[in-house]
Amino acid sequence: MSRDTGFPRADAEHDFLRARRRQVLSRLSTWLRREPDDVNITLPFDEVVAALGWEGQRRLGLRVITLDSIVGSVDRDSDFDRRFRPTSGKVRQRWERLALASRRGESIPPVEVYRVGELHFVIDGHHRVSVAHALGLGTIDAFVTEVRTKLDPAGIRYRGDLIVKDYRRLFLARVPLTGEARASVIVTDPWDYAELGEHVEAWGFRLMQDSGTFLDRATIAARWYADEYQPVVRMLRQADLVGTRTEAEAYLWVAGERYRLIRTHSWDDDLFEALRARRR
Known part of the structure; x- marks a missing residue:
């Protein structure tokens, strides 16, 4: 007053x-x-x-x-x-x-x-x-x-929050998610957006190789979210492997661990058993 x-x-x-x-x-x-x-x-x-x-x-x-x-x-x-x-x-x-x-x-x-x-x-x-x-x-x-x-x-x-927004903007330019997908894929570390963008682009490249068809960024983003991201997140929740991370952070972590542990891009029960064992 x-x-x-x-x-x-x-x-x-x-x-x-x-x-x-x-x-x-x-x-x-x-x-x-x-x-x-x-x-x-x-x-x-x-x-x-x-x-x-x-x-x-x-x-x-x-x-x-x-x-x-x-x-x-x-x-x-x-x-x-x-x-x-x-x-x-x-x-x-x-x-x-x-x-x-x-x-x-x-x-x-x-x-x-x-x-x-x-x-x-x-x-x-x-x-x-x-x-x-x-x-x-x-x-x-x-x-x-x-x-x-x-x-x-x-x-x-604060000013420090701007770097997260900036990296998210760049990520969405590379991976143009829309609607619910856009809202749900969130990470807290700005560098994770860069890593996730590279991961999605690599996934999209493999998809185009398998199908022999060129796909634009919007199509790859939608396919990755529906065919890869959502099923993996459901499995992570069932396996109680999300923890305190966001779902996108859990996905990024397990995607990296998957290749390091079994050197394949597939998802199976052996992978999740190995991940649970590493967490104990």
Whole structure:
């Protein structure tokens, strides 16, 4: 909550000092908990869109958006942290001027943002967002431009999450799964997407060799999911070999172990017995 002494100018000064103090304490807390360095920085809009894959955009006009949904900026040299607290004193003069205007009830222009999924990125109005946070507001007026991306941004919290999205986007370009198949093939390590993509392409090459027919990527992806992935995952569950992995991670693990143990691409009971023995 904002502090109110009845003297707007003094209160605006206190607002800024309190916001700076909270930013410093947050940075110290992050260091003490040994969290990643990126947990307190604003997400860079261009990196997010590059990882997700840009498809198009449209202007939505004036909207009321929640402050908590604003997670990033188009400005790579932002003077604010993830919660839009000022990271130095160089923004103080302009910041306090806006805080004073807000406390006096003066009209504040809407900010301008990009919308990606449910996330918002500031184009113009960083100081206004910062002041709104400091005054304890929950929403802010904004001119919104919606950006459509190939991948859903759900799950992005920190900058480090972008590499997983980026590798998933590349995987889906190589293995264009759709519908339920697209949603269910998930791994947590970005490098696993690269390995899985190579595995599916090798499976597709063997399929074309056996059939003597050229198949495009979409057909191979659909055939791999239906004829290879789903049956193997069912067997893994029956054999209690999925564990804490995702199904795709379990599949990738057993596919590698299969060839190392029995040097064949077939699936049989001997393989699963060998895998169970290795797990004990």
